[in-house]
Amino acid sequence: MSFLSSAVLSILVGAVLWSSANFYGGKLEPWDNANFGVFYFIACVFSFGLGAICRDRAWATGALVVFSMLPVMVIFNPETGPYLLIGLFFLGILSLPAIVSSIIGSAIRTQLTKEKH
Numbered sequence: 001m002s003f004l005s006s007a008v009l010s011i012l013v014g015a016v017l018w019s020s021a022n023f024y025g026g027k028l029e030p031w032d033n034a035n036f037g038v039f040y041f042i043a044c045v046f047s048f049g050l051g052a053i054c055r056d057r058a059w060a061t062g063a064l065v066v067f068s069m070l071p072v073m074v075i076f077n078p079e080t081g082p083y084l085l086i087g088l089f090f091l092g093i094l095s096l097p098a099i100v101s102s103i104i105g106s107a108i109r110t111q112l113t114k115e116k117h
Helices: 003-025 036-053 058-067 069-076 083-116
Strands: none
Touching (some): 003 036, 003 058, 036 058, 069 083
């Protein structure tokens, strides 16, 4: 799978996930919801799977799943203002476990592929 198609897939998966978090939590921003931990865990699981599927620059799939929260937050709460920079900082920190998950998914798939040959 090309990097562009894996990036688009990661963004779409993340947007659907974080929109669902808003829908089920009733808050304007996914990380304000009581069920954020559940959706964050699901984001890391999706990142693992996307890393296994899209092995070309797998780290980016995890980052894009988490950073897809940004457009969801801006759409549902357009009055973010100066808090947007703080939000980007926190998204960067939140993306680290998802990046690690996608790298692990890619490494496991690479190892399994090598063992078959």
